[in-house]
Amino acid sequence: MPKTSIAVTGGEIGIAYELLGKEGDPAVALTPGGRFTMDVPGLREMAEEFVKAGKRVLIYDRPNCGLSDACLLGDSESEMQAEALTGLIRKLDLGPTVIAGGSGGSRVSMIAAARDPEICSHLAIWWISGDPIGLMQLATYYCGEAATMASAGGMEAVLNATSWAENFSKSEQAREYIRNYDPDRFIAVMQKWAAAYVPSPITPVPGMTQRDFARLTMPTLVFRSGKSDLSHTRATSEWVHRLIPQSVMLDPPWNDDEWNYRSAQTMGGKDGHTLFRSWPKLTPMILDFIGD
Secondary structure, eight states: OOEEEEEETTEEEEEEEEEESOTTSOEEEEEOSTTOOTTSTTHHHHHHHHHHTTOEEEEEOOTTSTTSOOOOOSSSHHHHHHHHHHHHHHHTTOOSEEEEEETHHHHHHHHHHHHSGGGEEEEEEESOOOHHHHHHHHIIIIIIHHHHHHHHHHHHHHTTOGGGHHHHHHOHHHHHHHHTSOHHHHHHHHHHHHHTTSOOSSOSSTTOOHHHHHHOOSOEEEEOOOTTOSSSOHHHHHHHHHHSTTEEEEOOSSOTTHHHHHHHHHHHOTTOOOTTTTGGGGHHHHHHHHTO
């Protein structure tokens, strides 16, 4: 698996990635949610659908995910990951790229497109996290568990954090980076990153300012969230649609309870990780939107 060093504010990080499709074909960059890797079920299948349509597709492990390095730089984790994504697109010389992502990947995709709009030809986003319940879940999942472990048992205990499990199992750098980090500094970073998820009356998306939304002048496709989805609320998707000048909103090709159904299925454990299994169904709609 290729891995390359990408400069971000405050340092450099190693990013594992894979390019599918023919060199020179129009590029698409796909970002999943959670701290899931490029091999999470549904993502590669989605990439392969784009390849069949003549696209060159970038899938990658974000910092703190999979084979990529652990990194505690940046005002928030999503902003640091977005900076890594824009740096990767530029380093691979992909040219104007369709940037697409769901759940946490939608947040990273939006920030990346806003902070470096020249590299983004089109933006496609779905399952946008928002509203108090959804955002407080993220603060606990991404930051609260690990900070509590550091406070109670030091950095060795953090190596058992659920949300970082795949990163620690696949990346020696991640294990050593976290093991050698000062616990008090780590807790301070987790507090800062958790603060990014505090619900705001000004912006629906952590890390995105009003100015960032104004920079999203590229054609943008926003998929409406399900009414029953409390992690990525319908109100959040509609607010984002209103804030992006050139956006179009469509309903996704699945039932309203898709997130709840997939979450329960995944937690049941019998069928493995299924959260993103329906994502390939979005591909024809995105292709139609970008004109292919």
